[in-house]
Amino acid sequence: MADSNVDDLAESLQSLYTNVSSMIKSELQGTNNQMDLLEKMNVRVAAEYDDLGDVAAGLRVYAEQMTSKSGGFDEIVAQMDVIEKQVSEFEAVVSVLDRYVSVLESKIRAKKSVTS
Template identity: 60%
Template sequence: MATPAKEAAAAGKRDELADSLAELFTNVSLMVRGELQGTNSQLALLEKMNQRVAEEYSSYGDVASGLRVFVEQLNEKNQGFEEYTSQIDAIDHQVTEFEAVVSMLDKHVSVLEKKVKSAYHVAPTQ
């Protein structure tokens, strides 16, 4: 039979073991709780970041939509100006041709002027 001292020592070891196990479970539960809180904090931060990005892209969508309307209006105005640009091109072509004709006439006039001057100088001396 076990003596009361041995039974008390065995009970003390069981109490120490139970206390150690209880402390272990408490510490493990605190650690798991801390990990879960950290994960929850990260997820909350990620959610806030996603909301911020969604807001920013939403405003980009509004800007892009406005730009699309602006480009369409510019295209309509450009089509209205195409008639005028074709007229300007035609006028530019005509001016270039006119300049060539004026240059030819200038050369002709210059030649005629020389002939008249030479005829004028030759006639009075004879």
């Protein structure tokens, strides 16, 4: 009977050892799977940041091109401002001349009326 109890105990301990070993192996496999997933995620994020870096570099080049083009527009806008100022001055001169011509016409009509 003592032999039977020893065999049952040995069997139970063997079963416990096997089950604990399986549990630890499963836990380690789960941890390894999580580490593999984390590594793949890190690789993917690194690739995304590389792509974003390329996009940022492209945008920087585009912004520099737009800045250089806008410099040309600034020159054109300055020229347009000068032309607008000249047109305003010309309109003022035309207005003065128009008033002067109107006064002259009035004087000529008045002289025609007197001489007629």
